[in-house]
Amino acid sequence: MFTGRKKHLDVLLSSLTQAQSGSGQVALVTGCLASGKSALLQQFSEKADSSGAIVFNATGSRTERDLPMGVVWQLLHSTPIPSKVIRRFSRFSRAETAGRSEEDSPSGGLRRGEVLALNSLFSSLLILARSRPAVIIVDDLHFADNASLQALLFLRHRLRSSRVLVVLSSWDRPGYVGPAVQMELMRQAHHRIRLGRLSTEEITELVLDAGHRDPSSAADLAAGLGVLSGGNPLLVRALLDDSPLGVDEGPGPAGRPVAGEAFQRAVLDCLHRWDPALMEVARGLAVLDDHAAPELIARLLPMQPDTVPQLLAVLEKAGLLHQGRLGSPEIAAVVRGTLSGEETTRLYSRAAELLYEHGAMARDVARRLLRADTVPGPWALRALRQAAEQTLAENDVDSAVRGLELGLRECGQGPEALKFRAALVRVAWRVNPSAAARHISPLYDALNLGQLSARDAAPLIRHLLWQGDRATATRLLWSITSSPEAGRTAGLAELRIAHEWIYGAPCEPPAAEPTAPSDRSRARRPAAGPQPRGSATLSTLWRQGMSEALLNGVEHILQGRLGDTIPEAGAMALLVLHHSGHRKRAEYWHGVLSAEAARLDAPTWQAVLASVGADMAMRRGDLARAAALARDALSRLHAQSWGAAIGFPLSTLILAETAMGRYEEASKLLDLVVPEAVFDTVAGLQYLYARGHYNLAVDRVLAAAGDFERCGALMREWDVDFPALVPWRSSLAQANLRLGRSRETAELIAQQLDLLGPSEYARTRGVSLRVLAAASPLKERCALLQEAALLLEQSEDRLELARTLNDISQVYQTLGDLGRARLVARRATQEAKACNTDVVTPLQALRVPKHVIRSQSEPPAHQTDGLVALSEAERKVATLAAYGHTNREIGRKLYITVSTVEQHLTRVYRKLNVRQRTDLPSELTRYASDIRP
Template sequence: MELAERMGELTQLRSMLSTCLAGEGGVALVTGAVACGKTSLMHVFARDVKESGALFLHASASRAEQLLPLGVVGQLLHSAPLSASQSQRSTRLIAECVTERPGQGTETLEQQHARVIHEFCTLLLDLTAQGPLVVGIDDVQYADRLSLQFLSSLTRRLAAKPILLVLNEWAVLEPALDSFRAELLSHSHCRRIRLGPLSPAGVAELLADHADTWPSSPPHTACAAISGGNPLLIRALLEDHARVAGRISAKAPAGPVVADAFREAVLVCVHRCGPDVLEGAQGLAVLGDAGTPALLARLLDIEPPQADHVVEVLTMAGLLADGHFRHPAARAAVLDNIAGKDRTRLHRRAAELLYQEGAQATTVAAHLITCNQTDAPWTVPVLREAAEQALLEDQVEQAVKLLKLAQRNCADPRLRAAVTTLLAEVEWRLNPSAAARLLPELITAVRNGLMAADVTAPVGLLLWNGELAHASDALNQLYATVDRSDSQAVTDLHVLRLWAGCSYPELLRRAPEPSGFPHPDDSLSEAATTDMRLRALTAFTTVLRQDNPAEAVTAAEQVLQSCHLGHAVMDPVIPALLALTYADRLDKAAPWCDALLAEARSRHAPAWRAMLAVVRAEIALRQGDPEAAERHARSALGAISDRSWGVGLGAPLGILLQAMTSLGRHAEAEELTRAAPPEVFQTRWGMLYLYARGRYHLAVNRLQAGLSDLTTCGELLAAWDMDLPGFVPWRADAARIQLRLGNVRQARRLAEEQLTRPLTRGSRSHGIALRTLAACSELKQRPHLLRKAAEELQEQGDRLELAETLTDLSEAHYALGESDRARMMARRAWHVATECRTDALRDRLSVCLAEEDTEPLIDTAGVTALSDAERRVATLAAKGHTNREIARKLYITVSTVEQHLTRAYRKLDVRSRVDLPVWLQPSGAATT
């Protein structure tokens, strides 16, 4: 359809043509936004005029010829059927106007110009002798001054003449047009026709002509929303869609495609509206969502009514809705079209205005980032506030940009130190090695006493990067300069000491707390309940220092329920997780760690993802799942570089080394034994690595090397007051080495020492120690000790240690000549070892299982007497699951599990879960 939704306007023009044909003149002033269809309407109407027999003269004004005197009149007469004398007369009259001065007023004309215009009117009126005359002029707003005066003069003369003037104008800022328009509209024979944007129905009408581009029902509603009903923009959307659909072999995209043609059409619209509207569009594009006519006026230094008119024109053109660009691509097209210097100037001015208006820091900062200038004093605090808001929304890269810009031009030393500290912490979240480049500046800031806030962050970063000497110097400097009445600063220092005591004990020896420094008991009681870092580190310290673990577990869970991952090195989440892990509450630690890992992935926090993966690997190791431990450890090492790990590298390396050893992959483990840098061994993570290396040496029979690593590990832990078997049960492995060396007495002493350590009874480390003690005991005593060890290990969920213990128990029974019990224990050990995928254990068990018969040790009558619930619980228990795991799998309480097991023991005539047969589960039953 050539004229979508314009038939009403065409009907009005046809009515005026009929009046003209009847001998009465008139004027039609067709007003509309740029590219709204005025020219198309003129073309269709011109055909009607020619079919009616009337003469049609056409001219088109342009900005380029606006200073050419009588340029529009010349076009009209050039196309008119003039006689030779009339043509010569026309040429002479135009030549007389070459002296037209552009700056001359529009209300008064020189006498010669008035005469020339009168003669031109006479020439045109003479043409009516040949029949009715229709004069069509496009873009009359760009007509030169004398041509406008000619049209005004002609309008005054055509009431009784068969002449129809059809003038198309844009709704643009042309002050010179105001008096001309006012005079036209004052005549009774002048009619104004307004062309508005197409409605959704009109858009659908236009799209119907392009069914080949959108074969399915065209999305006219979406096109109307994007284009504002502007036909030029709609056709551009069609072009973009056709171009993209032609490149895609599959079915064409269902919705509108906004691409190059649309962006070009947007630029055509704003440029054709004139320089004032173009500048206004650029201003609105720079202001974005914050743009208002009042702010636009201030940005461009124009009068408010002019700004209102700019918004009105762009709205009529379909580019704006409610004062803002309808589509991001339209705004981007205008923004990209602004010259570099002008764009910088506009963004800088926009930042100033928005700051004065009290706009949000993120809005102001976006302009500062674009103009890349922060020399005004107010800009640095704004950028810092915007960065903190970006961090809350997990826009970490944006926060880094904002902080780097703030740091670059910050003149205030204290403010720069605060910005640099925050930048280092944020970069640490993304890439700890990138944060290390800021350490020299942070060290200087601490030495100069410039750390008014975040006093401990530089020390934490120094420690993470193994700079123990610099960290101790910085801590001593903080003690000397910090305001002791500042409760937050004192709390931060206490948090730092707790964290260092857990992870970098050497720091406290090098930088002891000065006498008279406020103590937590008398100055931090409130902080102890509100500061999550303090609560988490207190819980972690409690577990490592062998105090009350129940309170620590409760505190750790409260922290995890209250916190999300932050961006600081000393975040409360990790110590809270480790408190649960080292307190043997793996049933609580594992789900929390999994949830936090998912959060770290979704929030693009590589450093946190790496550290959480390490914690998860350690949990898997303690659950007796070396394959999962390997997977998580490798994930941790892949998340960030070895350099980014700093001294924390000892943790993933140690856990991976221990997993490889348990899986019997000794060649891979050997490569890891030389991977840790020396600085690691002054940290908690270094102890994990030393312990793992000692276990590896034991596995490959390098007994002296293993004993050296384990003994060194124990000595350091004792010196740091961290010698807790729940953390590193080094004595059990050292005892096994002593046994292989023939030192039974030393082996027994080490095993008994581990059994008597605080918080050991009823724990995973207690079960490990009982197994070790059994190896040091006489053969007759071993089954009893190993049964107790198996009970505790199964209850704590360490399946690998359980499989080892059951294997030892099977071998003890075999040595005592109890072949039936030996085979039953071997079957159980084989089942658990298969789940753990430990080939070395299965090789040990193959001797006993080679002679296995099919007769059960337990009377089948007892098995058939079990209820379905008792059988399900007993089956899971026989497979090595803890009571908590069974409760979770079967959706029952732990108490119910214990009751079912008690009845199952009685019916099967066994003393404990260690004696349960692995073939309890009926064929095809689902228990997991």
């Protein structure tokens, strides 16, 4: 026994000593719920028995409190006493009490026969006590029948010079007033012992008694036990019983308390032991939780308002309640586990209604509705929608989805269902955009019928943008832009940013679209309708240059709360900063947003930010980081969720793998099937650009030229022909260099430099000058390359800088300046290693010798004959194949099936005597004018 309880046992033993000396005693033990009264009395009973005393034991019972003399009869049968004493008491007592109820004597007095019986009984007891001290122990006195209480009081008046000790125990319940005879009996006690909750020091003693050897870790464990149990002795011992030493093998020197089956039984024992109403109040506490005010508990159960505070006080004294709440989540879980399915629905739905009436937060109402799994009325639907917004702000996406799905299930198919579907689509964009697909069709139909608000239409339009349905998305966006509520819908401006991020151009009214690419002018009229914040878009940067207003718009987006901004707007803001030369600022914000997206566990944000980070790393020449971030972006969202936007991370990854010389990896990526809609987006332009560079790296020059030309044609058609977006001209110029077309190369670079303006975009200008140098006379080459190197160093693109330095080294070597050539080559090697690549072959080395050019222009005789033998259909298929188009792309362009394409190619290979499309002769390019590749 630990020290805290031993002192109470000593008091009882001292009382027994006094009784043995002939001074009768009455000791009273009181305590809160499950405070260890019975355990103390049991220990004392054993001690008293071992000391030679004759011990009588009885326990009051709720079910027997109407049985007259029930406790007295327990005392008589608890220990061997002379049978004649029992017979004498039985003869008088039963005769008097037969047919008598407690109501027969409201005053609680004894009848004459009972008095005679008790006189006989206690006279015999006092005679026994002369030879051996007598100890009468009555546990749970508050449940004793009234006649037994009168008998004990009768005995109390005759104890003064006897060798009898009476030990009683009763609960210490706030506000409790028992029968008058019980109060009188307790008032006349000689010794009072009050048992309370265990202190941390007392719990530490119990831990050490249980076998824990380290006092320091025992104290740590005791603190945890105290928090979990509230210091209730029964719960503490149950926790110690649940596992060896009451700890698991978790982290920390002392481990953690384990709340297992023993703990659960102990909690239920506490709540069932005294008053059935205690369990009801505990259930009310578990259901209402943080809102468990006494008046709400009373209305929930229902129960008399003045009763609830008394029961709460009992629970608090017992350690099951702390600051008006159940003491620990484990206790609350045990209590909730006692609810049946019907009780759960009833209590939680009623609790939700009460909280709604009292103006509680919608999320708190929704949590009860989710537990109840029902929607009691229209008010609950409103609460569920409001709660979804609140829980999303708190990053509780799961609760938001479950609440919205519950509302959708219960609200039928009317306007309310559309609101829930729109909200579910908004939530899906945060974690899994493809999950929105099942709600799109009903929303689309409702929008066409004019049944959808601008706010609810926004997520639908965003879905269409990502899936590549530009025409429908644009029409719908302009439809809601012209609605009266458009000015109150903040998401419309960001939708326009999303449109521009995916398609590269501002969203304009469908009617304003020109019918032919030649009708487009470089300065398109501004789009009407709500403008994005500060017009923080790339097209604004490319058309107007960097301005204070643009920079303010970017900062406004980046400084907002992550949950209040769509990822596309954040991506656009980062790219504007990076493209305008504010690279350090862009990287800082990228880190801030990435950390916040990780904290909120927002997969869509994380995926988009990883894709943008990959693009920024690629433009710095950090190939390893670009590849890692691009792969991370692809892993965050399923391909179906990416939709047409998958081309953004995929094209960056292809470029990075190609630049590092990992051609096999790049080839595998190009084998992946991408949606057709990709090629209607900026991501498609970047994909063509990346595929073109892969083809160039593996000597598929014609295929590379075809990709770059197709990219350029689309950019001109869409009026987004900005070299900073995709510098297709310098890339096509590199392919022309491989084919020996220096004049075409110079023309392309001149056009690109003209589009860049006098001083913008150092990186793109540096790449352009490098390619121009390769097509220029030797005496001009060095100056162009040195200017390119300065620009690339300024833009911090180490990969293009390494390539340019390699070209300079080649020029010096050609001029015979070997020392300078080696010096520059060493610098180029260092830069290349920093980029995780050694593939920095100079452009001059890539120029095809004249005899090769001649052989390409003059194919072998058997190939010349074969070209003549090709039919018109075979020649078209062969030409497109030489430009690197896939069989599916060829079929789509020529309006034939893939099977027909394969048949044509088989005959082409046989006629030209080649094995694969990479062996197709360059002479086929003469037929390119017949087909737009």
